[in-house]
Amino acid sequence: MDIHLNIIGSLLIILALVHSIFPKYFNWRTELKSLSLMNRQMMMVHTFFIALTVLLMGLLCLTSPIEIIETNLGKKLSLGLGIFWVIRLFMQLFVYSSKLWKGKTFETIVHIIFLILWTYISTIFLFIYFK
Structure with missing residues (x-):
């Protein structure tokens, strides 16, 4: 991890x-x-x-x-960071208008990269807390 x-x-x-x-x-x-x-x-x-x-x-x-990974404080920190990045993922999906990226190759690629990045970061931090 x-x-x-x-x-x-x-x-x-x-x-x-x-x-x-x-x-x-x-x-x-x-x-x-x-x-x-x-x-x-x-x-x-x-x-x-x-x-x-x-x-x-x-x-x-x-x-x-x-x-x-191994301390109680670290796990609590991971929970907070996981929540932070889940909210950032939510913003990427539901707050930014799709008009900013739809039909634009570069912007669509960046949008997808950030969706993957926010999902990855959120998943790792939340996994650390819940494991």
């Missing part, structure tokens, strides 16, 4: 780093211009803290897989 946490840790670190390209990739300089200063800055700050949280989750998985 620790190999799965190492894989998840690596993937989460990569995901956290990918957040750094969001402003340029999504053209936030132009797209967010119409927002108030507060909303614009909140978008940037929240993106930073999401990336930081995902990075820290990844580092935790890489540095402490045995503790996560």
